Amino acid sequence: xxxxxxxTASRRSFLTTAGAVGAAGLAGCTEESGNSNGESGGSxxxxxxxxxxxxxxITGSSTVFPLATAVAEQFRADNPEVEISVQSTGSGGGFExxxxxxxxxxxxxxxxxxxxxxxxxxxxxxxxxEVVVATDALTVVINNENDWATEMTVEELEQVxxxxxxxxxxxxxxxxxxxxxxxxxxGAAETSGTFDYFTETIMGEEGAHTQDYEPTETxxxxxxxVQGSPYAIGYFGFAxxxxxxxxxxxxxxxxxxxxxxxxxxxxxxxxxxxxxxxxFTYPNEARLSEExxxxxxxYFIEQSTNEKVVAEQVGYVPRSDEQAQQxxxxxxxxxxxxx
Numbered sequence: 001x002x003x004x005x006x007x008t009a010s011r012r013s014f015l016t017t018a019g020a021v022g023a024a025g026l027a028g029c030t031e032e033s034g035n036s037n038g039e040s041g042g043s044x045x046x047x048x049x050x051x052x053x054x055x056x057x058i059t060g061s062s063t064v065f066p067l068a069t070a071v072a073e074q075f076r077a078d079n080p081e082v083e084i085s086v087q088s089t090g091s092g093g094g095f096e097x098x099x100x101x102x103x104x105x106x107x108x109x110x111x112x113x114x115x116x117x118x119x120x121x122x123x124x125x126x127x128x129x130e131v132v133v134a135t136d137a138l139t140v141v142i143n144n145e146n147d148w149a150t151e152m153t154v155e156e157l158e159q160v161x162x163x164x165x166x167x168x169x170x171x172x173x174x175x176x177x178x179x180x181x182x183x184x185x186x187g188a189a190e191t192s193g194t195f196d197y198f199t200e201t202i203m204g205e206e207g208a209h210t211q212d213y214e215p216t217e218t219x220x221x222x223x224x225x226v227q228g229s230p231y232a233i234g235y236f237g238f239a240x241x242x243x244x245x246x247x248x249x250x251x252x253x254x255x256x257x258x259x260x261x262x263x264x265x266x267x268x269x270x271x272x273x274x275x276x277x278x279x280f281t282y283p284n285e286a287r288l289s290e291e292x293x294x295x296x297x298x299y300f301i302e303q304s305t306n307e308k309v310v311a312e313q314v315g316y317v318p319r320s321d322e323q324a325q326q327x328x329x330x331x332x333x334x335x336x337x338x339x
Contacts, residue, residue, distance in 0.1 A: 053081035054292040060087075060094030060108035061193050062217050063136060063237035064279050067314045068108055071303050075296055082292050090217050091193030092117070100126055105287045106297070109280040110136065110193035110237065127285040129334050131297070131327050133304045134316035137238040137262035138198060138275040141223070141248040145230040148178045151252045151259035154274065157202050160233060161185070165210035171231065179231070185213030186225035186234035192217060198235055201274050223247050238262055242315025268317045279316065288331075289338040301327045 058068055065088040072084040089098060091109040099107035100120040113121075113128055121128055140157065142149055149156075149171065159165065159174045160183060171178035188195035190209075199209040214225055219240040226232040226248050234248075241250055241262070252259035255273045266272035281300065288294045301324050303309055310318040319327070 051081055052079045052292040052295055054290060055083045056085070056106065056293055056296055057098075057104040058084065058086045058106045058108065058281075059089045059098040059104040060106075060281075061091045061110040061279070062088040062188075062219065063110040063192075063194055063239070064108035064133065064281060066239050067134060067279070067310065067316060068281065068300075070309055070313055071300050072296075074303065074309070075299050079292070079295075082296070084296070088217055090189060090191035090195075092196065093191035093217075096120065096191075099128070099282065099284065100124055102126055102284070104284075105293055106281055106283045109282060110277065111197045112280065113282060114196075125286075128282040129285045129288070129331065131281050131283070131301060131331065132278045132319065132323070133281050133300060134279045134310050134314075134318060135267050136277050136279050136316055137264070137267035137272050138194065138201075138235060138277060139238045139241045139262045140233065140235045140251040140253065140275075141226055141241060142233050142251055143226055143230045144247075144249050146249065148175075149233070149251060150249060151254060153254045154202060154256075157253070158204075161187070161198070161210055161213075162203050163208050163210060165212060167212040169212075181231045184225070184229050184232040185210065186222040186232060187213050187215060188222075188236065189215040189217050194235070194237060197277055198275075201277075238267070239315035264311055264315070264317055285334050285338060288335045294335045297331055298328065301331060 058072070065086060069086050072086055076082060076084055087094075091107075091111060092114075094104065094107040095109070095113065095117040098104040100117060102124055107128070113130070118128070140152065156174050160169075165183075165185075168182060170180050170182050172180040174183075188198065195209065195215075196206065200206055203209060216222060219236040222234040222236050223240065223244065226234045241248070242264075250262050252261040253272065253275060254260075260266050260272050262272050262275070267276045270276065283293065283297050288297065304319040304327070305321055305324045307318050310316050
């Protein structure tokens with residue numbers, strides 16, 4: 001597998017609701033579980049002579065949500081007795097309200113777990129095991145009628161989204177060549193890892209984000225807001241834009257070396273800075289003692305190299321075989337310790 005190979009995107013209807021709570025109790029696609037030689041997408045090392053069963057509750061990032069949903073659907077096709085619920089709660093919302101209190105088995109995140117979240121987990125005897133599952137190109141979008149801000153510098157983004165940005169700020173306040181029209185902002189909610197990453201990367205410090213914007217955990221809501229006004233701007237993970245490239249326009253970001261558009265190629269090569277980022281999932285190590293959860297996590301890591309799923313269906317950069325093998329080795333060590 002090569003990270004720089006991309007093909008024409010196949011359209012996946014579930015991505016039109018990426019970011020919404022969904023995929024609860026995913027239905028199996030077939031009546032058969034994986035066979036004894038590991039075909040039909042069964043994870044390597046799985047003892048398929050014993051049918052897996054049980055429930056898996058996954059919470060967290062709206063950005064990782066479409067990838068987790070795709071992987072869960074495939075896993076359920078081979079393991080119909082495993083019930084998987086995938087909820088989009090935001091990275092921080094998932095850690096605080098579900099994962100660290102022990103209410104969910106796995107939490108997806110679009111940024112690393114924070115020290116405070118780690119402490120919260122420790123207080124509840126929850127040990128998160130970090131797994132990187134893909135690379136995202138966090139995407140800033142504008143209305144298709146906007147022909148002036150198709151390229152923006154990091155400094156201009158900071159002016160638009162920084163703590164001093166107000167409701168009456170105009171595009172001309174950012175660049176005097178731009179229209180004297182008020183900026184309408186749509187972005188990630190404060191419980192979102194995308195909010196955290198965007199704020200720290202563009203503004204340089206945690207929490208330094210304007211309050212004069214429409215926050216949401218639903219990418220479709222951001223798109224609808226940006227579509228509704230030629231003077232609107234928003235941001236979210238690349239997957240939704242990848243699957244819906246005609247609805248809004250992606251802004252090329254200039255980090256000092258020229259403007260670069262977000263894409264699988266530029267995220268993989270490192271050209272798209274500073275908004276390329278790793279995406280994570282965190283199983284509770286104690287839950288890895290349950291065979292169906294351990295096998296699902298093995299499968300998730302193996303599928304992280306699958307270009308068809310990660311790149312074509314969802315819109316992220318897959319992991320290399322070497323990266324996935326290291327993640328699998330670390331996971332297996334944790335599983336063995338739990339056993």
